[in-house]
Amino acid sequence: MTGPTTETRPGRAGEAGAEPLARAVEVTRRYGDVVALDRVSLDVRPGELVGLLGPNGAGKSTLINLFSGLRRPTSGRVELLGGSPADPVRRRGIGVTPQETGLPATLRVGEIVDFAAAHYPRSLERGALLERFGLSGMERRQVGGLSGGQRRRLAVALAFAGDPRLVFLDEPTTGLDVEARRSLWDAVREFHADGGTVVLTSHYLEEIEALAQRVVVIGQGRILADGTTDQVRGIAGVRHVTLVCDDLPELPGVLRTERADGLTRLLTSDADALVRALVRADVPFSGLEIRPTSLEEAFLTITSGGSRAA
Numbered sequence: 590m591t592g593p594t595t596e597t598r599p600g601r602a603g604e605a606g607a608e609p610l611a612r613a614v615e616v617t618r619r620y621g622d623v624v625a626l627d628r629v630s631l632d633v634r635p636g637e638l639v640g641l642l643g644p645n646g647a648g649k650s651t652l653i654n655l656f657s658g659l660r661r662p663t664s665g666r667v668e669l670l671g672g673s674p675a676d677p678v679r680r681r682g683i684g685v686t687p688q689e690t691g692l693p694a695t696l697r698v699g700e701i702v703d704f705a706a707a708h709y710p711r712s713l714e715r716g717a718l719l720e721r722f723g724l725s726g727m728e729r730r731q732v733g734g735l736s737g738g739q740r741r742r743l744a745v746a747l748a749f750a751g752d753p754r755l756v757f758l759d760e761p762t763t764g765l766d767v768e769a770r771r772s773l774w775d776a777v778r779e780f781h782a783d784g785g786t787v788v789l790t791s792h793y794l795e796e797i798e799a800l801a802q803r804v805v806v807i808g809q810g811r812i813l814a815d816g817t818t819d820q821v822r823g824i825a826g827v828r829h830v831t832l833v834c835d836d837l838p839e840l841p842g843v844l845r846t847e848r849a850d851g852l853t854r855l856l857t858s859d860a861d862a863l864v865r866a867l868v869r870a871d872v873p874f875s876g877l878e879i880r881p882t883s884l885e886e887a888f889l890t891i892t893s894g895g896s897r898a899a
């Protein structure tokens with residue numbers, strides 16, 4: 590966000606060795622028998638734009654809820670701005686958009702923004718905030734009369750109302766059309782360019798790629814990978830090549846080979862090169878099939894075979 594207050598915001602991008610703004614150390618969170626997070630450790634440093642990527646139920650929201658003080662870990666330690674996420678003083682330094690928000694239908698947009706901003710020691714100018722999120726001129730509109738997309742944009746805007754150092758956005762673009770999604774991405778980028786730190790979740794690699802520099806892949810409550818978008822994209826491109834054959838020669842780019850029910854299943858990062866090599870090797874085969882893996886499947890298959898990816 591631009592504005593007079595941004596100069597005072599500490600923690601600008603590229604601060605090597607700076608203390609993390611949010612930290613999880615060996616955190617486990619259970620809900621009854623469900624292990625939502627399993628010994629997760631993660632540091633979010635000043636100026637980072639971190640994307641948490643993972644399928645439904647991976648544990649992304651749970652991690653955000655722990656960082657923002659809405660839940661406590663079953664074991665392990667969570668720190669926020671150098672203290673406890675339960676401390677209201679720390680929480681005033683952050684902004685959060687949860688996955689679901691129930692804003693009171695009868696309140697006006699301007700009233701809700703003012704109410705949110707009043708919780709913070711400093712705040713952004715209301716008109717500028719609404720403009721940034723495509724809600725200009727809507728101050729007097731009742732929330733109940735907004736479209737689903739407008740309501741979502743308002744919920745995301747509220748995370749920025751108190752000029753936070755760090756924002757957590759849980760699935761920020763759910764329900765937004767393409768144009769609204771892109772303008773929300775621009776608002777997040779601008780906040781980040783001004784030195785703000787962002788943690789956001791998504792199921793979609795494209796969304797994370799559009800925004801984040803660092804991608805943390807979560808699956809089944811564990812961190813499966815933590816790297817740059819390029820590293821994660823490489824792993825997301827993994828394919829299953831299935832065929833019926835006898836013995837196979839050494840083939841390029843095979844990450845893993847499995848044989849079951851008369852089928853040979855190869856996991857590869859370059860299916861085209863693998864098939865070309867197969868044909869060149871003149872191996873008799875039949876029933877060739879190539880299919881993409883889900884990101885989680887790719888990670889789990891690779892990581893279960895040995896060392897962690899990325």
Ligand SMILES: Nc1ncnc2c1ncn2[C@@H]1O[C@H](COP(=O)(O)OP(=O)(O)OP(=O)(O)O)[C@@H](O)[C@H]1O
Nearest residue numbers: 620623624625643644645646647648649650651652
């Ligand atoms: N309040 C709760 N009570 C019981 N189980 C819960 C609760 N919150 C989360 N869980 C369970 O913990 C696991 C992780 O859920 P979480 O919401 O953190 O995942 P997620 O990655 O955010 O998923 P999604 O993308 O669907 O939002 C799931 O199995 C979920 O059912």
